[in-house]
Amino acid sequence: MRWSSLTLDGDERRRLPGYRDPAAVRRFEAPEALDMRFYEVHAKSVLNRVPEQSRMPFRWTINPYRGCSHACNFCFARPTHVFLGFNPGRDFEREIVVKVNAPEILRAELARPSWKREHVALGTNTDPYQWVESRYRLMVGIWEALRDAANPCSVLTKSPLLLRDLPLMLEMAQRASFSACLSIPTLDEKAWRATEPHTPSPRARLEAVAELNQAGIPTGVLIAPLMPGINDAPHQIEPLLEQAREAGARNIGGATLHLRGEVRTVFMDWLQDQRPDLVPRYQELYRRRAYAPREERARLARLVRRGGAPGAFWRGSQPADRAATGEAWAARERERERRERSAPASPARQESLF
Numbered sequence: 001m002r003w004s005s006l007t008l009d010g011d012e013r014r015r016l017p018g019y020r021d022p023a024a025v026r027r028f029e030a031p032e033a034l035d036m037r038f039y040e041v042h043a044k045s046v047l048n049r050v051p052e053q054s055r056m057p058f059r060w061t062i063n064p065y066r067g068c069s070h071a072c073n074f075c076f077a078r079p080t081h082v083f084l085g086f087n088p089g090r091d092f093e094r095e096i097v098v099k100v101n102a103p104e105i106l107r108a109e110l111a112r113p114s115w116k117r118e119h120v121a122l123g124t125n126t127d128p129y130q131w132v133e134s135r136y137r138l139m140v141g142i143w144e145a146l147r148d149a150a151n152p153c154s155v156l157t158k159s160p161l162l163l164r165d166l167p168l169m170l171e172m173a174q175r176a177s178f179s180a181c182l183s184i185p186t187l188d189e190k191a192w193r194a195t196e197p198h199t200p201s202p203r204a205r206l207e208a209v210a211e212l213n214q215a216g217i218p219t220g221v222l223i224a225p226l227m228p229g230i231n232d233a234p235h236q237i238e239p240l241l242e243q244a245r246e247a248g249a250r251n252i253g254g255a256t257l258h259l260r261g262e263v264r265t266v267f268m269d270w271l272q273d274q275r276p277d278l279v280p281r282y283q284e285l286y287r288r289r290a291y292a293p294r295e296e297r298a299r300l301a302r303l304v305r306r307g308g309a310p311g312a313f314w315r316g317s318q319p320a321d322r323a324a325t326g327e328a329w330a331a332r333e334r335e336r337e338r339r340e341r342s343a344p345a346s347p348a349r350q351e352s353l354f
Contacts, residue, residue, distance in 0.1 A: 026040060065130060068126040161200075206221075223252070264290070
């Protein structure tokens with residue numbers, strides 16, 4: 001179905017916390033989006049500063065969308081929807097905020113004399129290549145702005161839609177460091193459809209990894225989250241590691257599931273409905289904190305290490321790779337553990353951190 005044949009209903013408007021003007025609410029007459037609403041907002045800024053105390057390897061992020069239609073039941077970004085007046089469950093998947101002026105605002109921010117061309121990471125909150133990006137095409141303008149500014153950057157996504165922008169990525173790579181990472185938690189079709197119901201096929205993501213690397217874009221694979229009893233069996237992980245290597249993955253890493261705040265409720269409700277046999281195990285693993293016990297994390301790290309990755313999370317052979325998004329997941333895991341018993345971050349920090 002061609003996007004140009006779709007109709008939009010822009011009569012409805014809604015004021016969202018943090019935005020001065022009411023958002024225009026759009027609906028698309030497409031099977032994939034019949035029960036979704038898209039809130040078009042004008043952002044004052046799109047470069048989000050990561051707090052100084054964070055151990056992440058980058059200081060700036062861009063999140064053109066808030067909320068995500070991928071509907072991953074483990075998504076760490078779900079709590080950020082609460083600050084928009086939505087719930088972190090179904091609303092996170094069906095009420096999507098679109099920063100329609102993101103490319104223009106970014107271009108202006110990159111042109112400021114005070115801007116030091118620091119590394120910018122995309123895909124650290126919600127997926128910039130989720131389904132509706134094929135309608136709004138915000139990433140095209142964002143990449144053009146970063147290219148023209150010769151600004152180092154990286155992207156993490158679950159979607160092969162990023163191949164649409166490969167020509168721009170090649171242009172960026174000629175002017176500054178650029179790398180990509182595809183998140184692929186499993187090749188197991190049952191586990192995939194149960195936990196990431198609206199994401200593109202894992203095998204299509206692996207094909208994107210191969211195509212990007214063949215084109216000269218350093219691209220890795222992130223096996224995350226690793227979920228005990230769901231996608232952590234050797235017969236599930238080993239084929240993924242093998243195919244990631246065959247795809248030329250520059251880096252292979254993983255991270256264990258963590259359940260913080262509202263994410264715990266969403267995930268445990270899903271577990272009770274779909275895998276009640278695992279409920280006692282998860283109640284034991286996550287009874288005291290958002291993280292699985294150190295021993296469990298070490299066990300899962302060893303499974304990934306068999307594929308050639310030297311640690312539980314990520315391997316980067318070049319400085320540009322170490323600054324890329326896969327390493328960010330490792331840093332975020334450490335950062336979350338450090339802040340486990342601290343107070344929740346402010347809404348602004350929630351978005352910029354994740």
